[in-house]
Amino acid sequence: MQQKDFVALIQMHSGIIHKVIHLHLDDSDDKKDLYQEIMYQAWKSVKNFRHDSRFSTWLYRVSLNTVLTYNRKSKKLNTSNGIENLEVAPISENSDRSDKLFLAIKRLNDIDKTIVTLHLDDYDNQEIADITGLTKNNVAVKLHRIKESLTKMLNHGS
Amino acid sequence: MDLKETWERIAHDKLEKAPISQSEIEKAITSESIGLMSKLRKKILHKFYWIIFFMLIFAVMIFLVPYPLVKVLLVVLWAAYVIGMALTFKEYRFMQQEDDMGADIKQALVNYHSRLTKFLKHEEYVGLALYPISVTAGFFLGYFEGKEEAIVDTKSLIALPIVILVVTPLCHWLAKWMNRYGFKKHMDKLKENIELLQDQS
Numbered sequence: 001m002q003q004k005d006f007v008a009l010i011q012m013h014s015g016i017i018h019k020v021i022h023l024h025l026d027d028s029d030d031k032k033d034l035y036q037e038i039m040y041q042a043w044k045s046v047k048n049f050r051h052d053s054r055f056s057t058w059l060y061r062v063s064l065n066t067v068l069t070y071n072r073k074s075k076k077l078n079t080s081n082g083i084e085n086l087e088v089a090p091i092s093e094n095s096d097r098s099d100k101l102f103l104a105i106k107r108l109n110d111i112d113k114t115i116v117t118l119h120l121d122d123y124d125n126q127e128i129a130d131i132t133g134l135t136k137n138n139v140a141v142k143l144h145r146i147k148e149s150l151t152k153m154l155n156h157g158s
Numbered sequence: 159m160d161l162k163e164t165w166e167r168i169a170h171d172k173l174e175k176a177p178i179s180q181s182e183i184e185k186a187i188t189s190e191s192i193g194l195m196s197k198l199r200k201k202i203l204h205k206f207y208w209i210i211f212f213m214l215i216f217a218v219m220i221f222l223v224p225y226p227l228v229k230v231l232l233v234v235l236w237a238a239y240v241i242g243m244a245l246t247f248k249e250y251r252f253m254q255q256e257d258d259m260g261a262d263i264k265q266a267l268v269n270y271h272s273r274l275t276k277f278l279k280h281e282e283y284v285g286l287a288l289y290p291i292s293v294t295a296g297f298f299l300g301y302f303e304g305k306e307e308a309i310v311d312t313k314s315l316i317a318l319p320i321v322i323l324v325v326t327p328l329c330h331w332l333a334k335w336m337n338r339y340g341f342k343k344h345m346d347k348l349k350e351n352i353e354l355l356q357d358q359s
Binding site: 012019040 | 160161162164165166167168169171172173174175177178179180182183184185186187189190191192193194195257258259260261262263264265267351354355357
């Protein structure tokens, strides 16, 4: 792929990079470093992109892999929180519904967070499996549990 | 309002940003990686350069040293470094190929960790065989220098194994320390990443 084509594709799909970074990182220094690193890794790996999936799916995978292998300053916050923590850590009653959902999703571990946001962005289970490296069945099971917990949390406020 | 609608609001309010500019992308793709795998790959490349440096030193010495016994030992060392150079380059190429963020990253990290651990261990073990040769070469070089005839007396022949016994473990310890100093921090982070990915999936 020519550099100018790559630049145009990244510009077209830069929302994916923004989304992955804002969902997975809190530290502003990390965010700044990761923008550059994701684009660097994407350029380096693009020669292996075989067009058997959408460019957006491939870019999501590159962005996620780069975030997961990056030594985050605040990584510990994201490592152990599974969906069970949504129920033990209440989110303020005064929060707006979208704030509540955003906070709840941010509290999920990296893989759960990726699964649910990709699903909400209309990626099908096979594409989610391709991005996360899980099986399609595993994605479906996890997704069901995460959605149930998030809905419960939104309806009951905690 | 269901999850999807709420998510669309979040995406609109919190996650939508202006597209990344062309100059930012061009700057990013020509910059250096700050990723863990890239750091480890660079460390292996530095090892490769050091091997070339020592190969050149040995090559020059082979031509300059007049003593046949020392020459033979230096040729053995040089040959070992040639093989080491080829293996290190092969490892570097493997790491370059594995470093594909569009592929299965968990498997790539596992491969990276296990290959690199083996590579460093092998390097340390091969060193154990080479230190006695280096010590012997150095010992005879120092011994023959300034002497009219390259003949070794019994006293020196007894001293040589003692020197080897002292210097070999020291060099082995130093090599292990250098590998720990250069790689341990990054290897631990790599292991942490693998465990993290295994836990989450």
